[in-house]
Amino acid sequence: MKKEEILERSRKENQNGDEREKMQIQISENRGFTVTAFLAASLMLIGSGDVFLFGKSIPxxxxxxxxxxxxxxVDFYSKYKFFRKKKYLVRFLFSLLLVLAVFIKFVFESQ
Incomplete structure (x- = not known):
């Protein structure tokens, strides 16, 4: 390959950002999710009272x-889409069932 061909190919590959930049973005997003998950888990444990949404009370x-x-x-679904591993699919389906169960309980429960 000529130098110009190599440079052109490199430009096309890096059009949406180089590998280092993509990795840094991914690490940042993972850290953000980790902090959010930690805060949500902490609030779950120490929180109390009811929140009123759409005229309904939810603990x-x-x-x-x-x-x-x-x-x-969402995390498990993304991992399944990227890696196509059965363990992520199983985890995604289980967590989706939990989300749907809580949502259905909220929607159909009358208080």
């Missing part, structure tokens, strides 16, 4: 659980 710790499990569900 605060249940709401925080819903938020936490929703984030975990």
């Amino acid at each position: 605060f710790n249940i709401l925080m659980s819903f938020i936490f499990i929703s984030g975990v569900t």
Whole structure:
């Protein structure tokens, strides 16, 4: 290959950012999710009271659980899409069932 061809190929590969930049973004997003998950888990444990959404009362710790499990569900789905490993699919489906169960309980429970 000629120098110009190599440079052109490199430019096309790095059009959406170089590998180092992509890795830094991914690490930042992972750290952000970790902090969010930690805060949600902490609030789940120490929180109390009820939150009123759309005219319905929902316990605060249940709401925080819903938020936490929703984030975990998205994480497992993303990992499954990237790696196509069965363990991520199983985890995604299990967490999705939990999210749906909490959502259905919230929607159909009358208080």
